[in-house]
Amino acid sequence: MDHRLTAFRELLARDVVAASRDVLGLTLVVGEHRAQIVEAEAYGPTDPGCHAFRGESPRLKAMFGPPGLAYVYFTYGNHWMLNISALPEGTPAAILIRAARPLTDTKELYDRRPKAKTDRDLLSGPGKLCAALGINASHYGLDYFDSNSPVRLESGPVVTEVAVGRRIGLSPGKGDEFPWRFWDRGASAFVSRPWRDN
DNA sequence: AGTGTGATTATCT
DNA sequence: GATAATCACACTT
Numbered sequence: 001m002d003h004r005l006t007a008f009r010e011l012l013a014r015d016v017v018a019a020s021r022d023v024l025g026l027t028l029v030v031g032e033h034r035a036q037i038v039e040a041e042a043y044g045p046t047d048p049g050c051h052a053f054r055g056e057s058p059r060l061k062a063m064f065g066p067p068g069l070a071y072v073y074f075t076y077g078n079h080w081m082l083n084i085s086a087l088p089e090g091t092p093a094a095i096l097i098r099a100a101r102p103l104t105d106t107k108e109l110y111d112r113r114p115k116a117k118t119d120r121d122l123l124s125g126p127g128k129l130c131a132a133l134g135i136n137a138s139h140y141g142l143d144y145f146d147s148n149s150p151v152r153l154e155s156g157p158v159v160t161e162v163a164v165g166r167r168i169g170l171s172p173g174k175g176d177e178f179p180w181r182f183w184d185r186g187a188s189a190f191v192s193r194p195w196r197d198n
Numbered sequence: 199a200g201t202g203t204g205a206t207t208a209t210c211t
Numbered sequence: 212g213a214t215a216a217t218c219a220c221a222c223t224t
Contacts, residue, residue, distance in 0.1 A: 078206060
C-alpha cells in the first residue's frame with residue numbers, strides 16, 4: 001500500500017469528516033471496473049442524519065465494525081448505496097460514496113444504466129453509481145483494503161480544489177446543515193450536484 | 199435552471 | 212404503518 005492510501009487509512013480510523021474529504025481522488029475498484037471518487041459525504045456518531053443515531057441493528061453491523069468495510073444498504077425501494085465504514089470498531093461512522101468518474105471501459109456500465117447518454121450520467125449519484133457498478137447486498141462487509149477484494153480502494157491523486165456543502169437528502173433537523181459533503185471542483189461534471197457551494 | 203411528484207421495499211416503531 | 216443518505220420525468224421560467 002503506498003503512502004497516499006496508507007495516510008487515508010489512518011485518517012479513516014480517527015476522523016470521518018477529514019477522511020471524507022481525503023477520499024476524493026482515490027480509485028474505487030469494483031471487479032474489473034475502476035473509477036475516481038469525486039464526491040463523498042460523512043456520517044458519524046452523534047449525527048442525527050446517521051443511520052446509527054438510534055443505536056445498533058443487524059443492518060448496521062458493518063458501520064459498527066472496524067474502518068474500511070463496505071456498508072451497503074437499499075433505500076427508497078429502488079437504490080443501493082455504497083459506504084466505507086470509519087472510526088474504530090464499536091463507533092459507528094461511514095463515508096457515503098456519492099459520485100465517481102469512470103476510468104476504464106464503460107460498455108458494461110451503459111448496459112446496466114440504459115438511460116445514461118454520456119459518461120457523466122453513469123456514476124453521478126450514489127444510486128446511479130451502485131447501479132452502474134452492480135453493487136448490491138452481495139458486497140456487504142467486504143474489505144476495501146484487501147487487494148483481493150471485489151470492492152477495494154487504490155491510490156489516486158490528491159485533490160486540492162475541494163468544494164464543501166450541505167449533505168443531500170436529509171430531513172430538516174436531522175443534520176442537514178452540517179457541511180459534510182465534499183466534491184472535486186475539477187471534476188464537477190461528474191458530481192451529482194455540481195453547481196455551487198451551499 | 200429550478201420545482202414537484204411517483205415509484206417501490208427493507209427496516210424499524 | 213411511516214419513513215427513507217434517490218432517480219427520472221414532467222412542467223415552468
